Amino acid sequence: MENTLKGYKSIPGWGMDADPANEPTYPMKNYTGDDHNRIKYERSEQQPFTVELLQSIERPRPTVVFGTSVPPSGLSGIIRRYAFKHSEDRYRHWIPLILADRINVAEGLIDDLRAGHLPNLLAERGWRSELKYNSMGLAKKAFMATLITVVIWSCIRKHK
Amino acid sequence: MLAMNYRGPYRVRAEQRPMPEILHPEDAIVRVTRTCICGSDLHLYHGMVPDTRVGSTFGHEFTGVVEEVGPLVQKLKPGDHVLVPFNIACGKCNFCKQGLYGNCHESNNMATAVGGIFGYSHTAGGFDGGQAEYVRVPYADVGPTVIPPDMDPDDAVLLTDVVPTGYQAAEMGGIKEGDTVVVFGAGPIGIMAARCAWFFGASRVIIIDHIDYRLEFAKNYAKCEAYNFKSLEDPVVFLKKTTDWYGADVCIDCVGCEAEGNTLQTFSGRVALLQAGAATALQWAINSVKKGGIVSVVGVYGPPFNLVPIGNIVNKGITLRANQASVKRLLPKLIDHIQAGRLSPKELITHRIPLEEISDAYHIFSSKLDNCIKTVLIPSTK
Numbered sequence: 418m419e420n421t422l423k424g425y426k427s428i429p430g431w432g433m434d435a436d437p438a439n440e441p442t443y444p445m446k447n448y449t450g451d452d453h454n455r456i457k458y459e460r461s462e463q464q465p466f467t468v469e470l471l472q473s474i475e476r477p478r479p480t481v482v483f484g485t486s487v488p489p490s491g492l493s494g495i496i497r498r499y500a501f502k503h504s505e506d507r508y509r510h511w512i513p514l515i516l517a518d519r520i521n522v523a524e525g526l527i528d529d530l531r532a533g534h535l536p537n538l539l540a541e542r543g544w545r546s547e548l549k550y551n552s553m554g555l556a557k558k559a560f561m562a563t564l565i566t567v568v569i570w571s572c573i574r575k576h577k
Numbered sequence: 578m579l580a581m582n583y584r585g586p587y588r589v590r591a592e593q594r595p596m597p598e599i600l601h602p603e604d605a606i607v608r609v610t611r612t613c614i615c616g617s618d619l620h621l622y623h624g625m626v627p628d629t630r631v632g633s634t635f636g637h638e639f640t641g642v643v644e645e646v647g648p649l650v651q652k653l654k655p656g657d658h659v660l661v662p663f664n665i666a667c668g669k670c671n672f673c674k675q676g677l678y679g680n681c682h683e684s685n686n687m688a689t690a691v692g693g694i695f696g697y698s699h700t701a702g703g704f705d706g707g708q709a710e711y712v713r714v715p716y717a718d719v720g721p722t723v724i725p726p727d728m729d730p731d732d733a734v735l736l737t738d739v740v741p742t743g744y745q746a747a748e749m750g751g752i753k754e755g756d757t758v759v760v761f762g763a764g765p766i767g768i769m770a771a772r773c774a775w776f777f778g779a780s781r782v783i784i785i786d787h788i789d790y791r792l793e794f795a796k797n798y799a800k801c802e803a804y805n806f807k808s809l810e811d812p813v814v815f816l817k818k819t820t821d822w823y824g825a826d827v828c829i830d831c832v833g834c835e836a837e838g839n840t841l842q843t844f845s846g847r848v849a850l851l852q853a854g855a856a857t858a859l860q861w862a863i864n865s866v867k868k869g870g871i872v873s874v875v876g877v878y879g880p881p882f883n884l885v886p887i888g889n890i891v892n893k894g895i896t897l898r899a900n901q902a903s904v905k906r907l908l909p910k911l912i913d914h915i916q917a918g919r920l921s922p923k924e925l926i927t928h929r930i931p932l933e934e935i936s937d938a939y940h941i942f943s944s945k946l947d948n949c950i951k952t953v954l955i956p957s958t959k
Contacts (some may be wrong), residue, residue: 441896442677445749445903451671459669460683461649461716464601471699475689481667482601482715483686484693484703487630497628505688511881514627514700515850522585525631529584541588543940550946 471501493521579956580709581935583633586624587943591935594634597705597713602649605717607641607661611734612707612932614942614952615663616764617833617877621698622939625834625847625854626879628687628699636954637663637695638737639707640730643721652718658730659721661714662904663738665693665704668719679901684715690880692901700880708935710956722908725916731923732915734953735765740911740922742875742902743769743831747777749873749898750827754778759816759825759865761858763791763803765925765951766875767831771799772920774829783819785812785861787837790948798924806838816865824867832858833876834883845884856883863889863897874899928952 425431437448451458461481468488472479489497500513529536547555580594597606615638621629643657653659666673667683672692684693685702693715696706705712714721724733743766752758758774760767763786774782782801786792792803806812817824834854837843838861846855862872863886872895890897914920927950930938935954942952 441898442900445676445745445900445906447674447676449671449675451674454671456670456682458671458674461601461603461667461669464715467600470686472686473688476686480686480693480702481683482603482665482693483684484699484705485600486634486703486705487632487699493630500628501687505690505880508881511627518624518627518629521631525584536584536588536590538588541584541590541936543936543938543943546937546940546946547944550941551944 471497474502474504491521491524493517493524496520578710578958579932580634580705581636581932583621583629583635584631587622589622589635589936589939591933594709597711599645599647600713601715602647603716603718604647605643605650605653605714605721606645607639607659607707607712607714607721608644608958609639609641609707609710609712609956610658611640611730612636612709612954612956613638613734613737613739614708614938614954615738616766617697618939619943620834620854620877620879622943623835626698626700630699630703633696633698633703634705634709635696636706636708636712637697638734638739639695639712640724640734640737641707641712643717644711646717650717653721653723657721658724660724660733660736661695661707662720662722662741662908663694663697664720664901664904665695665702665715666719666905667716673719676903676906677900678720678903678905694901708932708954710932710958720905722905725912728912728915729923731926731953732921735922735925735951736908736911736915737904738902739765739769739925739951740915740920741904741907742766743771744773744776744907744911745900745902746770746829746831746873746875747773749871749875749900750774750777750829751871751896751898752777752779752827755780756826757781757783757820758827758829759862760784760801760829760831761862762786762831762833762836762876763788763795764831767829768795768799768925768950769922770829770831770875771795771801774827775800776914776919779827783816783825785816788945791945791950794948794950812838812861813864816861820867824870825865826867826870828862828866828870828872830858830862830872830874830876834878836876842884852883853879853881854883856885859883859885863893863895866893866895868893869895871896871898875902925951926953930954932956 496517503509666678681692693702836857842855
């Protein structure tokens with residue numbers, strides 16, 4: 418919003434205590450006053466649009482460069498497009514993105530199988546290093562998993 | 578080319594992927610020589626950062642040799658060995674012009690709250706990262722810096738994030754001569770922050786964590802006091818008591834959203850995801866600092882919010898300072914510290930692992946196996 422108080426500089430004492438060295442981010446920020454020019458600064462030429470690009474609605478224009486890694490696709494893509502209709506302030510932005518991430522994991526598994534690749538889930542989780550450096554911990558986990566499975570199986574059999 | 582491929586929480590693999598291309602006239606293609614796994618990569622690995630898409634390549638700490646440059650790149654040429662700051666910065670927006678290279682306004686189309694970061698989800702711009710044999714580097718004339726010929730490449734790769742982030746954590750603390758500084762988190766960033774606190778004249782540096790081997794490392798490397806919070810009944814009371822019941826002058830949060838130590842924070846932030854991770858370290862920092870003290874935050878927290886005692890910030894008159902490190906701004910000073918022998922970042926590196934074994938590398942770092950402090954991945958094309 419534009420500042421409508423035109424004569425603010427005539428307010429007694431205006432600016433007399435301003436001290437750039439007291440800028441809260443000093444010395445991290447080399448204060449130039451350019452902030453007051455807002456987004457009117459020289460920009461490089463725009464990166465060509467070669468993939469679908471989702472954009473924060475808090476931006477009036479695309480950024481000069483952008484990442485092209487993994488454009489939105491599938492069900493997760495539909496959810497991500499919905500999320501980007503809402504600002505970064507809203508749950509409607511972030512919760513759908515988290516949901517999309519989880520759905521995307523299942524989509525990734527399906528894509529692997531479609532491509533004829535059976536993912537080695539244990540290897541992807543780095544269990545070889547677990548075996549090498551924490552074999553006792555791994556044995557405990559395996560024992561607990563077996564125990565829980567046996568208990569659940571016994572309960573199911575009992576109910577039958 | 579070989580690159581890391583994220584398949585979901587706790588699942589990554591190395592596999593062949595298409596070579597990156599010049600997509601903008603100010604781009605460069607860099608052949609990666611060294612790339613690290615950062616503590617903040619673990620937030621992605623654990624599925625904590627929204628819009629982390631399956632198929633992404635992580636990695637924001639890397640060095641490499643310039644293979645190709647776009648037509649508008651003037652300062653770099655093929656063959657230059659460069660270190661690449663983790664932030665992608667245009668150098669022209671008002672934030673970059675004021676030295677806030679971590680807050681560039683022209684590198685992240687997907688969000689306004691954070692600038693572009695290599696390999697750090699679409700929330701940070703959707704750029705592929707450096708855990709690969711080759712990587713696209715936008716704004717090649719701005720961030721990448723030629724590695725001085727006398728510098729060890731292991732020191733150089735830690736200048737892309739760990740050293741500047743640790744240094745800026747201490748810098749933001751506004752440390753005065755004689756101050757007592759408390760650092761929460763004895764990961765690589767916390768250890769570096771503790772080490773750098775001395776540069777600003779601290780008279781006492783304390784580091785808090787719960788992993789003994791890291792505390793031992795921090796004590797030796799950063800010449801600081803180290804305490805395991807699990808052996809303290811109440812870390813805040815302990816810190817008050819050890820500062821003559823006054824509070825630390827400066828507290829630094831180098832932990833971020835995956836903190837331990839508070840059941841409510843852990844449950845609400847890491848189990849139920851009702852907040853953006855557990856803000857235990859930040860809570861302790863706020864409650865341990867003196868009235869009128871400064872809390873510096875470099876720990877990574879995701880959107881949308883965290884539960885912290887904001888009332889205590891008001892009532893104690895605390896100044897809260899935080900940012901992503903402005904790597905480019907700090908590089909000249911930090912290169913000088915290393916060349917003068919005042920700082921030796923490479924001592925943090927405990928594991929060197931081939932890129933092909935990235936699944937194991939992530940698991941070792943994430944599970945803190947084999948006394949791991951810092952992992953460097955080495956591509957076979959180096």
